[in-house]
Amino acid sequence: MANTFKVKLTNRNPKRPIKGLPAFVDLADDATVEDAKIVIARQAGIKDFNRIGVYDPVSKETLKNRKARVRDEAGVAKTAELVVKDLGPQIAWRTVYLVEYLGPILFHILIPFIRPYIYVFSPFAYKNEMETPLTRVQWLLFGLFHLHFLKREYETAFVHKFSANTMPARNIVRNSAFYWLIAGLLCALDIYAPNNLAARDELSLLDYVGLAMYAVGETCNWMVHQHLASLRKPGGTERAIPNCVGSSLVTSPNYMFEVLAWTGVILISRSWTVVVFICTGIVFMRSWSRDKEKALRAAFGDRYKKKRYTMLPGLI
Structure with a gap:
């Protein structure tokens, strides 16, 4: 079984939170940003994973490279956290x-x-x-x-x-x-x-x-x-x-x-x-x-x- 790591999820917009967003998700060690979106969308009950926007918890900037490894992102590596937002229909x-x-x-x-x-x-x-x-x-x-x-x-x-x-x-x-x-x-x-x-x-x-x-x-x-x-x-x-x-x-x-x-x-x-x-x-x-x-x-x-x-x- 592939190694995994736990990531905390935080709503970027508390006034309009993602309903059903889990507090944590387990991601594979080699999970990409796109993989993370797919896992989060599935667990939150959102059909289109492209609606999920993920952000660096420290810089608050969008993680734009969907093929980058989540663990390699500086803010995520430091805090084990992802900031998440529902971007709406895509x-x-x-x-x-x-x-x-x-x-x-x-x-x-x-x-x-x-x-x-x-x-x-x-x-x-x-x-x-x-x-x-x-x-x-x-x-x-x-x-x-x-x-x-x-x-x-x-x-x-x-x-x-x-x-x-x-x-x-x-x-x-x-x-x-x-x-x-x-x-x-x-x-x-x-x-x-x-x-x-x-x-x-x-x-x-x-x-x-x-x-x-x-x-x-x-x-x-x-x-x-x-x-x-x-x-x-x-x-x-x-x-x-x-x-x-x-x-x-x-x-x-x-x-x-x-x-x-x-x-x-x-x-x-x-x-x-x-x-x-x-x-x-x-x-x-x-x-x-x-x-x-x-x-x-x-x-x-x-x-x-x-x-x-x-x-x-x-x-x-």
């Missing part, structure tokens, strides 16, 4: 991203389809689809938007490996709003409007530059995502030092190439809405890339070549 991260990226796809189909109903009373001098149809540049942007988000859907379904299983289901509306409302609704309303800056048939030199930037950005972003996925085993949470195109310049080359691609879209569309979308995205990516730099330094020490810039060379 949804898989893969599902979250699939839903997020679906919004722009749907809006960039819907808005061109209903142009006769939304622009007829606008100041864009819209007449009908025969006299003011979508132009070549607008159709090009239609294709670029769909190519990007269909790529993201494919990567979510078949390429990316997630370190966490789930997130609180209530957060999906907040997380999706950025893509659905800005990249989807706002960008589509502006780009497909008659007589706006994208409503032209001739491609200029600036358009071809933008198209080249988009092609390079999307291709390199794809290559980086493939490389990052290869660094982690299926179901694993381990970290590895990236060694791919752009990784010698910044911590997160996938973000760098994403910005490059969307800058190309800005040059083609001349749309303020695309500027709003990518600038808002940069705010988020800046934080994520800096967190990744800190994590790589902490995990690999001197083996990791520290980066001054985390996503945009010379800027961020």
Whole structure:
């Protein structure tokens, strides 16, 4: 029989405690954080173990690495205690991203389809689809938007490996709003409007530059995502030092190439809405890339070549 050790369980939120939470549980010596969640959920009568959040009793920080041994966590080793919280109904991260990226796809189909109903009373001098149809540049942007988000859907379904299983289901509306409302609704309303800056048939030199930037950005972003996925085993949470195109310049080359691609879209569309979308995205990516730099330094020490810039060379 495998050796076990006893761990005290404490409710993180005494005002909303987990009903049925046992005072102690016995865990195998090699039990991981995920194993502990499964045992706690089973004994507390909770069907989905992903609802169980476990925290270090000393630092009060979430034990994020679900594959880490419980006994190796400093606070647990010191106190033989786990702090526990019911996180509420959960949804898989893969599902979250699939839903997020679906919004722009749907809006960039819907808005061109209903142009006769939304622009007829606008100041864009819209007449009908025969006299003011979508132009070549607008159709090009239609294709670029769909190519990007269909790529993201494919990567979510078949390429990316997630370190966490789930997130609180209530957060999906907040997380999706950025893509659905800005990249989807706002960008589509502006780009497909008659007589706006994208409503032209001739491609200029600036358009071809933008198209080249988009092609390079999307291709390199794809290559980086493939490389990052290869660094982690299926179901694993381990970290590895990236060694791919752009990784010698910044911590997160996938973000760098994403910005490059969307800058190309800005040059083609001349749309303020695309500027709003990518600038808002940069705010988020800046934080994520800096967190990744800190994590790589902490995990690999001197083996990791520290980066001054985390996503945009010379800027961020």
